[in-house]
Amino acid sequence: MPSQQVFNGKDGAVYTTSNGAPVKEPYAAQKIGFNGPLLLQDFHHLDLLAHFDRERIPERVVHAKGAGAHGYFEVTHDISDLTCAALFNKVGNRARTTIRFSTVGGESGSADTARDPRGFAIKIRTEEGNLDWVFNNTPVFFIRDPAKFPHFIHTQKRDPQTHLKDADMFWDYLSQNPESVHQVMILFSDRGTPDGYHQMHGYSGHTLKFINAKGEWQYVQVHVRADKGFKTLTDEQAGKLQGTNPDYGIQSLFEAIEKGEYPSWTVYVQTMTAEQAEKFRYNVLDLTKVWPHAEYPLRPVGKIVLNENAQNYFAEIEQAAFSPSHLVPGIEASADPVLQSRLFSYPDTHRHRLGVNYQQLPVNAPVVPVANFQRDGFMAFNNQGPRPNYQSSILPLSYKAKAYEGTDERHETWIGNARLQLSEINELDFEQPRALYKKAMDQTARDHLISNLAGHLGGVKSPVVKARQLSVFAAVDQDFSDAVAKAIGHPSVKPLPAAPAEKLLRLKTNIGLVQTIQA
C-alpha cells in the first residue's frame, strides 16, 4: 500500500489538494468573470473549507487542558519476583513512552496553573502491547463510589443557567461527601498548584495487582517521583500566572526539553500480600487512603525520561488515548470499584472522541503487530490485509498462554447477591487527613492550607454549605476547622457524626469491596 508522504522538515514542498493534485494559487477561487458567483467544480476551494469545518474533535470531558512529550521507560531493578510482564524481565529494558499531563476541570483553553489535581498519563510501548498508567499527581482521590464521579465533575464545570463556575456547587458536593476531605486538603495545600507539569510526582492511587510467572500475586501501588522534587507555586504566584500566561505548564515543559533539561522520574512500587491486606487497617481497595511508607516501603523499579517534544501536537498528544484497561500480562486491575468503572469509561470515551479504530492512530498503535478479528469501521488504517476475519482452521492465528493460569481463590472468588451498595463515612476516614494536617505539614504549610481554603470557601453564598464543610474539617481536627472558620468570619462548628471504627469492620465484609473467601 502506498504510504503517505510525510513532511521532511524542509520548505518547498509542492502545494496540493487533499488528493495530491498541484494547485498554483492557494487564495484564488473559481468565479464567473471578476465578480461572478463561485463554481461548485472548484474542488480546491471546497476541499479547503470542508476540511476546515471539521477541524475540531470533542475535547476530553475531563482533563481537556494538557501538554505532553515522548521519551523512554527504563527498568533499573529486577522485579521479576513481582511480575512476569516482559518489560520487567531484564534490568536495562527500555520502552518508548509518551506522557500527557493535564488539569482536570477546565476547558482546553483554561489556565494550566489552576488549583486542580493534575493528570499524569503514561503510555509505555512494551513488547507485549501498550501498558497505560493513567495516574494523577495525588496519591488519593475524592471518591470511592464511582457513580459519584459525574456528579462531582459537574460541580466543577459551568452552572446550567449562568454558565459560570460556582463555588456553591463545588462545596455543596464536597460537604455532602466527606470521604473527599483527604484529597481536598491536598488540593488546597500548595500541592494543588504545581510549578508546571513536569516538576511533580505521579501516583497510581488505585491498588493494582502484579502477578509473577508462578501465578503468585501481590497488591501494588505505583509511585512516579520527580528526580528534582515536587515543585509548587503559592496561591498568589499561581493566580498571577493564570492571568499572565495561561499556558505556563505547556511552555515550561516544551522549553525544558528543547534546552536538553530532560525531566526525569524514578518509578517505585509499594507491595502488599493478600495476608497483609486482610490485616490492613484500611480497605486496600479504598482510593481515599494511602499505604503508610513505613509499613509498605517504596521499592525502586525504573526510570522515565522525557527527551523528545512532539513534532505535531494534535497527532501525538491530543490524539493520544490512555486507558487503565490497556494492561499487559502480569499487571492487572484490582477490584477497586472506581478503577473497575474506569476500565469501561476510557475506551468508551475514546470511541466517541476519536472513533472505533482509535488504537490504530500512530500515537496509540502498539509497537508489536496486532492480530485479531476486529475489522472495518471508520478510519481503519490497519485492517489486517487478507488475514481471515474469523477464527479460521485454514489460516489459524497462534495463541500464547499467560505464564500463569487461573484466578486466585482467596481474593477472586466472589459470592453474594447483586445489590446496590454505597460506602459509609466512619471515623477511620479522618485519621489520614488528621495526620496530614498535624504531622506531615509544618506551620507554613498549615497557614497556606487555611488561607487557600478561606479564599475559596469564603466565596460560598449558602450558609448551610459553609457550615457543613466546616463540620467535615472539624471531624479532621477542631483547631483546623476553627482556623478556617475564623478566616472566613464564621462561628465554630462541631464535627459531623461519623460511624465508629468498629462498624467499619462489619462494613468491610458487608460492603463487598473485599470479599475474602477461605477455602
Ligand code: HEM
Ligand atoms: C469513576 C472515576 C473516573 C472516571 C469515570 C473517569 C473518566 C475519565 C474520562 C472520561 C476521561 C477523558 C478521557 C479522554 O477523553 O481521553 C478521563 C481522563 C483522565 N483521567 Fe479519569 N476518571 C475517573 C477517575 C480518575 C482517577 C481516580 C484518576 C487518577 C488516579 C484519573 C486520571 C485521569 C487522567 C490522567 C486523565 C487524562 C488522560 C489523558 O491525558 O488523556 N481519573 N477520565
